[in-house]
Amino acid sequence: MADYITTIGLEVHAQVLTASKMFDACPAGYANTAPNSCTSVVSLGLPGSLPVTNQRAIELAAMTGLSLNCTINPFSIFARKNYTYPDLPKGYQITQYDQPLCRNGWIEIHTGAGETRRIRIERLHIEEDTGRNLHLEDGTTLIDYNRAGVPLMEIVSEPDITTPEDARLYFEKIHQILTWIGVNTGNMAEGALRCDANVSIRPVGQERYGTKVEVKNMNSFRSVERALVYEIQRQVGVLESGGTVHQETRGWDENREVTVGQRSKEFAHDYRYFPEPDIPPLRLSESWIAARQEELPELPDGRRTRFEADYGLSTQDAGLLTIDRSVADYYERAVAAASEVGGSAKEVANWVAGELFRLLKEHGESYLVLETRMPPRHIAAVLDLLAKGTITRTVAKQVFEESYASGNDPAQIVASKGLSQISDEEALVALAHEVIASNPKPVEQYRQGKASALQFLVGQMMKATRGQANPQVARAVLEAALEKNEEGR
């Protein structure tokens, strides 16, 4: 089998999180509304209605472009894409064609192997979403126009992606940035963020690209990767058996885990694009663009680098703590709270990225509950109890977990459950003798000079105190007791 080079480009469609639709005052928040209840004369394309540009959608799209390192075009125009389909009430979609809002951007992805790769972005343009067709089994088609006219950004990458994993990472990064700056809900199940891929393969040594196939209907990060893995294998199989790959659109069948041919590009639409006469060209001044830049928060990559530099975090922890803006904000609030009791940012990172994320996963909860489950002052309290020697590290984990589950203050939990660390030698002497008496074999091994036997006996002490014994003190008391025991023989 020959070696092949894979070329992938992604088109991401992202709804813009605005109060109203792209071209009129009709509410855009159609999720959880009855079919066709979220419509207007404009979004239904009724005669006499006219589109008026939603200024906020333009602002948010420009902010998205800036966060994707794009150039914002000071002059861009809307265009009509003409085609007939029942979910498109006007018979054309208002979009942008040869003069989009943004061009020439890039983002960086961080691979599992620890490499950083830059993927260029060709363009970002604004358009309106279509309605939705629901095809019933009896052949009837129902149409819901609630989605029609919702503002949409199309983000088109250059064909810079070479593996399915990178495609997933790119899509994840777009998701991270868009939700981070608050322009998109990130809800793929509701269709707020969607992804299509163009993929082709060519034998190593061949200059010209292979025939590209468009893959649609990938509704999760995982399905992007899985669909591309499948599609590349399929294309390799076609070429290896002496066939040719046809230019076509294929849909990802999630259940069967295959791509299925949809419609041939030979019958490609002629969309008859022309400038939208109902909407004047978009002219954006330098100061307007500067204001959008001002409006942007610190972006995930910048924050991650800052976490590494300012807090001494590992790249991995810094990455985990900037996975979502709410997480990063939460982490920094916890750092602030901890610093008041002398806790370090690194310790906070260990607790949040380690214990807290584990608990979230265990409970199947999202980042949104962080603040209520574990308010920053509770993290600070755990660090304080540890620093003061009130509890051992083992007990701290237990307290942390209880606090997560009950929402109670860690100090209260320690007090009410009597979980304070036992550092008092007197209190541990009797226990040491008990442990020695009931573990003759390890005691014998210890005497024969086996060091790990002592560790085992200390472990028994900790177990008996349910982790409350100060391990150093326990060890000293145990050694003393063993000596005494020896003498007494």
Place this chain on the structure above:
Amino acid sequence: MSGLKPTYGRVSRYGLVAYASSLDQIGPLAWTVEDLALLLQVIAGPDSLDGTSSHEPLPDYRAALTGDIRGLRVGVPQEYFVEGMETGVERATREAMDTLRALGADLRDVSLPHTSYALPTYYLVATAEASSNLARYDGVRYGPREAGETMWEQIERTRGALFGPEVRRRIMLGTYALSAGYYDAYYKRAQQVRTLIRRDFEEVFGQVDLLVTPTSPTVAFRIGQKVDDPIAMYLSDVFTLSANLAGIPGLVVPCGLSEGLPVGLQFLGKPFDEATLLRVGDAYQRVTDWHTRRPAL
């Protein structure tokens, strides 16, 4: 009747069923220019529901009707006096120009060199936009529908049965002009020529305050008379299309009869200078009575 086609953007198009969006403009029709002024005052002005409506200040149109047009520079574009114009139409137009001179207007010859391109340009731009604007009449969401076995058949039948022949012809023309491979030669070219036509007017309005022209080479033809000869029918519009392409205002008032039918006199003005057009039209109607006469039908 007298009629005013305001500057593009002067009156909101919201609620107007779209034909050619970059040309469509609502205007008043009335017995007198004074009535036009009163009506325009009410319908003109910005509208947040039409992104192309203008925020230009709105003058008091009634107050502009002073009856005094002395010294006003009125251009007479030579390209508008063409071969094949009905003699009755040309005679009435020339007489009206004499009346304007008598009122103290300063008439002078000017040139709009790209005038002959207006007709083909208009029919490319208008039909292209119409082919898109009329796409919504597919019977899916709005209006009546013809039944069909499948969704596509239903749409095809609806459009085939309910659009008339002239509408279908224009949709076909416009679709062709926008098609891949033809766009540059037709639609894009038409937009470039449109810019030249607009520049013709900008240039000439540096020399004169307004223009006076005939409205149509002939008087009204009978209903259905030119259905089989669309080119001849389209030629009737040859003098009025430029104002739409350039987006400038135009006023038409009756100025005589030819073969018993009314002849119109057209004034073309600077963008958003409807006031001057109305002032001239009103001054003309103060000294003539053509607007009060009715043809014997």
